[in-house]
Amino acid sequence: MEWNYPVFERKVVSRPGSAKTEGTVAQAVEYALPREEAFLFLAGKDRRPLLVLRECKTCNGTDDALLSRAEDNSRTFLMARWFNCVKLPTHVLEENHPFHALFDQKHPPHLFMARWDGSEVIPLKGDQSRTELWDTMLAMLGNAYLGDAREAISEIEKVIAQYDVFDARIALIEDRIDKTVEDDGPKSKKLKSLKKDLEEARGKLEDLKNREKHLSDLGLRKQEAQASPAGR
Numbered sequence: 001m002e003w004n005y006p007v008f009e010r011k012v013v014s015r016p017g018s019a020k021t022e023g024t025v026a027q028a029v030e031y032a033l034p035r036e037e038a039f040l041f042l043a044g045k046d047r048r049p050l051l052v053l054r055e056c057k058t059c060n061g062t063d064d065a066l067l068s069r070a071e072d073n074s075r076t077f078l079m080a081r082w083f084n085c086v087k088l089p090t091h092v093l094e095e096n097h098p099f100h101a102l103f104d105q106k107h108p109p110h111l112f113m114a115r116w117d118g119s120e121v122i123p124l125k126g127d128q129s130r131t132e133l134w135d136t137m138l139a140m141l142g143n144a145y146l147g148d149a150r151e152a153i154s155e156i157e158k159v160i161a162q163y164d165v166f167d168a169r170i171a172l173i174e175d176r177i178d179k180t181v182e183d184d185g186p187k188s189k190k191l192k193s194l195k196k197d198l199e200e201a202r203g204k205l206e207d208l209k210n211r212e213k214h215l216s217d218l219g220l221r222k223q224e225a226q227a228s229p230a231g232r
Contacts (some may be wrong), residue, residue, distance in 0.1 A: 001063055001080055003053075003087040006042055008098035010031065035101035039118030042086050042099070046116065047220055049144045051083040051137075053111040054103055055090050065110045065126035066133070076130075078153055078160075079137045081216060082145065086115065113140045146217030159212045166205040173198045 008128070032042065051066055067073045092099050093108065094117060110126030113136060120143060122136055141149035177194050184190065 030096040032100040038099045043116040046084045048084045052086045145218035
């Protein structure tokens, strides 16, 4: 997972110096941003939908609230490319944390998805099933992108499955080239054919990468330049 770890610069205020200090002393002050501003700070210039995870004491430093230890996470990883994935620390629940307003509910979610401006928030508890997680991700992607994420996922999975085939073929040809050079020398007539096979295999692998890149471009829907009111 490619996580973003946003840090909001604390406001610096000046206060009178103590008896031992002349002049004023700069002091950083923690304060919670209004909800809408918090969402806009997380999004920055990124207009992908947000996937925001709040760490807790038991899952600190892990992705356990999103990823399963017992089930396949490959589809979760795949869909994550279309989200701006944000991870926030355990103390986001403290009232003076800059992003506290995102988790100020009586029972704050462990993670949630939302559009970049904070609208259409979908909370999740952290112990959701793979099916519930994927359905939620697909629903958010359907609202945010022009392309069909479900169809793209199916095609990308086929492409990914072929990577291993061509990686293995390339490795096999390279081994044959090395053995041929070792046995017959660098001027062996067999090398021309082997190098041609290697070039073709590498070309097909590159074609696969380009296809995956094309399939990944779902096209964000046009949204207002200014953020709409952040939803709850």
